Amino acid sequence: MSGQVPLREVERELKQRMQELQGESGSAFHRARMSNLIVFCDSLQRSIELNDDVPAISSVHPARTILLVGEPGVERPLSARVTVRPLPRQQSATGACVEMVTLHAGGSAVERLPFAVRSLLIGDLPVNLLWASSVPPPLAGVLMHELAEPAQQIIYDSIGWPDLVRGVAATAAWLERIERKGIRWRVASDLNWRRLKYWRRLLAQTLDAMQVSHPDGKVCEVAIEHGPHASIQAWLLASWLASWLGATPRGGRVTPGVEMTWQFDGPRGEMQVRIRRREEGAPTLHRVRLGCDPQPLVVSREGPQRLSVQNEDGDTAPRTVTVPALSAADLIGRQLSDREGDERFVAAMRGAQAMARAVVGG
């Protein structure tokens, strides 16, 4: 159920909608809300996709969702809509519903969104900002800064960033500034980092095992292949791997849309990293080849829900891990509850920034 309402009537309208829902079903409902989720997007099309995702996000992490649609360009006054949806019964035996407020503005009215949000947050509940724009957060200016101010977690998705080098360099520097420690802490999380979870886990376990079996072994070369739009994933994985191995970039080169290469200096000598884009395939990582001494290894995708690792010459049986099928909504829902930040991510972004500098310098 949805309808346009004056901004100051939003709370009353939400309550009214909930009562109507109760009346329709004949059973008692309670509001399920673990946090405030502010979602910002800058196009109507993206907002429609997100609107469809909200029930699934709420199934994982019920939140008061404030969906902000701030379209640059055409002037459009700020308007508000409210939606109250029941959670699927399997999520709540007693009947629970989640609430969403959609604020839509265009042109100069976009600046008003942070003001409107302040009046809609539920006190005492954590605040998360999902930055669902293709503009990297640090390049989005004052709007992003104001929306982020009350948030304990800022979630963004680096997939699809148009200018990768600039986006990575700016975001790494921004992370150093935006994250706060102590009493009023704040973290930033990239959904792409979460997508890499099982790749990282498998690679880490493989390298650990190699360390045990070949204490003097080393990685001389890393070759990552990815599908369209997933070069940022490859970049993140490479920077994580480099920081894992203690290597620092010396120089690099980018051939846009085709290949990126870096030379690293590590404790065990030089290492080359090459990231290559496949013309076709899913927008994700496909294959990582570790040019290890003594035995090259290949980690690859075996269908949508399985990763495998094996020696390149195939003389051993592959070891595999299951990768749960996670939709975008699942990823967001899980990230909302995962608020403590990840030092390895911060280290990987620091490495990614160094890689960006190496490219610019080289």
Place this chain on the structure above:
Amino acid sequence: MLSDPMPARGLLPQSCQLVIFGAPGDLAWRKLLPAVYNLNVDGVLPSHFAVTGFGLPAEGSVSGDPDEHLRNRARTGIQKFSRQPLDEGHWQDFSRALFYVPGSFNDAQAYTQLKAKLDAVDQQFGIPAARVYYLAVPPSLVGMCVAHLRDAGMITSPTERVGFSRVIVEKPIGRDLTSAQEVIRTVAQAFDESQTYRIDHYLGKETVQNLLVLRFANSIFEPLWNNRFIDHVQITVAEEEGLVQYDDQGGINGSRVGYYEGVGALRDMVQNHILQVLCLVAMEPPYSLAPDLVRDAKSGVLTCLRPMTPDNIERHVVRAQYIEGDMHGRRVPGFRKEVRDFFLSANRPLPQASVNSTTETFVAMKLFIDNWRWSGVPFYIRTGKRLPRRASEVAIQFKDVPSVLFNVNPDVPLEPTVLSLRVQPEEGMAMRIASKLPGPKVRIYPVQMEFNYATGLGGVPPEAYERLLLDVMAGDATLFLRKDAVELAWQFVMPILDHWGNSRQRDLPEYQCGTWGPVEANRIIEPDGRYWRTL
């Protein structure tokens, strides 16, 4: 059911006439007449009861039947502001007992007419000369009204066996300690302290009354209610409204500038509402609920407030003014512009003191109660206009758990346990506690246990004025301010007012409309490793 606003201690409202001075005014229209109507609908008014209004409307005179004039005004007020919709059956019954005497507060003849009318209504309704005088008038007129009532022989002695006279005095009681003492003295020339009810409508709110119940009727809270377990307390009174209400075309359709300019948030909110709520949070348990014992306990808190020195004021008190910003998607002007607009629209010259007004629309402060229970526990209070939402609450933040087991990461400390008591809107309370998220990993997440009066007890709680009017009719002064409490509260804020008065500060810190106050407010709390709550 929530709709029973009878005084808690079982005293019954006595038959009487409620005489509203300033009946044509805003308070009567918005609050008092709808409150009496609701009491009528709920069937808790005494059987022998009537309301008589007194005063002159803004237009100076009344044409036609005065009683009908007030009835019409009451009807629109009820339609617009009553918590229960106007029901024609109840309205017929209610309006029969509404009367009006138009007259000037300074006209002795008008008091003669009023007395005659009250006597006639007494006769008509069988009321035994029992009167509750509600002085809904500016403070400057209180002395005049009281003197005329006394001179007209309309006040009975508290020792009279038949009937009674009680007076309700609205805030503000004075604008500083001296003038407050003057108001108290003036009223005391006609009414005994036992007949005087100084009203602070905040004390009639269910959540505020529930503070005592929460503390003293539950065994788990009182043992924790001290400096061993409580880290700090925050009291917030946030208002959305500014001083001027604009219509959609930008024209002025209401203003409180005339009252507020030169008064400010400290006098308007802190000196009365917030300090009274603070008293209920911090008071020692009285050994009974007898009005004077409760009021003794409250005064005990005010006595223990650490006096504000100039140095404390500089470090622990922040005042500010709102500037242009955004409220609910609309651009709204700053306070100084509102002041100018008000005088312009009223065709009045802008007073010199208002040219660059230094009236504060926001105050935040840290204060301490120097007694055994609260030693070292800071109380952070803040109030302001044009904040993002209307919300008043008392938040008790408990101390952190030790940094072992689940609180080992200093970078991401556990959110502390907080008990928050919402005074408005949606009266109720919530407790934030830490809980484990389902799953194989131990991940801690804050969850809220919530109680809401409207949904938890099946109805909207009565308006504060309803409860307080009934208390006066019942002769229960527990929720009203005794004169010593008024004086003690003024004694606490006077050093701040004096310090500000002596300061040469021409421009106050600013905050945009629609934000939670100036950044300067953070310097009161953040150096202590704490932060203002988001409401």
